[in-house]
Amino acid sequence: MSTQLYNLAQQLQQAIRSSNDFQQLKHAYEEVRRDETAYRMFTYFRDLQMQLHQKQLMGTSISPEEVEQAQNAMTQAQRNEKLANLMEIEQRMSMVMADIQQIAMKPLEELYRSFAE
Amino acid sequence: MSTQLYNLAQQLQQAIRSSNDFQQLKHAYEEVRRDETAYRMFTYFRDLQMQLHQKQLMGTSISPEEVEQAQNAMTQAQRNEKLANLMEIEQRMSMVMADIQQIAMKPLEELYRSFAE
Ligand SMILES: [Ca+2]
Ligand SMILES: [Ca+2]
Numbered sequence: 001m002s003t004q005l006y007n008l009a010q011q012l013q014q015a016i017r018s019s020n021d022f023q024q025l026k027h028a029y030e031e032v033r034r035d036e037t038a039y040r041m042f043t044y045f046r047d048l049q050m051q052l053h054q055k056q057l058m059g060t061s062i063s064p065e066e067v068e069q070a071q072n073a074m075t076q077a078q079r080n081e082k083l084a085n086l087m088e089i090e091q092r093m094s095m096v097m098a099d100i101q102q103i104a105m106k107p108l109e110e111l112y113r114s115f116a117e
Numbered sequence: 118m119s120t121q122l123y124n125l126a127q128q129l130q131q132a133i134r135s136s137n138d139f140q141q142l143k144h145a146y147e148e149v150r151r152d153e154t155a156y157r158m159f160t161y162f163r164d165l166q167m168q169l170h171q172k173q174l175m176g177t178s179i180s181p182e183e184v185e186q187a188q189n190a191m192t193q194a195q196r197n198e199k200l201a202n203l204m205e206i207e208q209r210m211s212m213v214m215a216d217i218q219q220i221a222m223k224p225l226e227e228l229y230r231s232f233a234e
Contacts, residue, residue, distance in 0.1 A: 001213050002136055002137070004132050004136075005129070005132050005133065005213065006220075008125065008129045009216070009220040009221060012220070012221050013220050013221055015119075015121050015125050016122065016224050016225075019121075019122060022224055022225075026228055056176075059173070059176040059178070096118050096122065097221070097225070099118050099126070100122065100126045100221065101218070103129070103130050104126060104129050104130055104214070105214070106130055107130060107133050107134040108133075108139075108142075108210070115146050
């Protein structure tokens, strides 16, 4: 990677770290971590999601019971104020990262598109 | 997204577009496009890869014949000088983009890691 690209990537990292969205995310995580109930629900939900994701990657079928179990865990998590808050901020942060990714990938995307025509 | 993040993402886009790797990639694509044989092999190989990727996403099994077909297409592509060159530069560009992505994602990765401990 060129020095210019490296420096810009580092500046971007620093700007992400200092951004309101990231600071809010960090705070929301700490709030959940400090709350035993919220934290237990969070780890349960995350483990469940990871298991389902693993199955998808492996091409293993997911049973209706497993889908229901995940939906129930999600509903429970949404009812917990601190978890609902964390998930909302996580989603916002994901969108910011996706936007950055899209802007950075644009030259490549344009090149591929012009080539596919 | 904050103005600062947006501006940095735009600067990164511009730096990627001006980078040697991207300019070389663009040139390698044009070389392939100008060569009927190379371009036909390229589109055949790309379509084959997309079909296999679709099957993976759908959880559809891929037959040994399909794997062999893809491997043969890859071997043929590697024997074509212009395609081999394009694939080499594509791989280098992918690594640059992955490095940028990793640097930008570091604050989030650190946050998730500290939370999982
Ligand atoms: Ca407590
Ligand atoms: Ca020709």
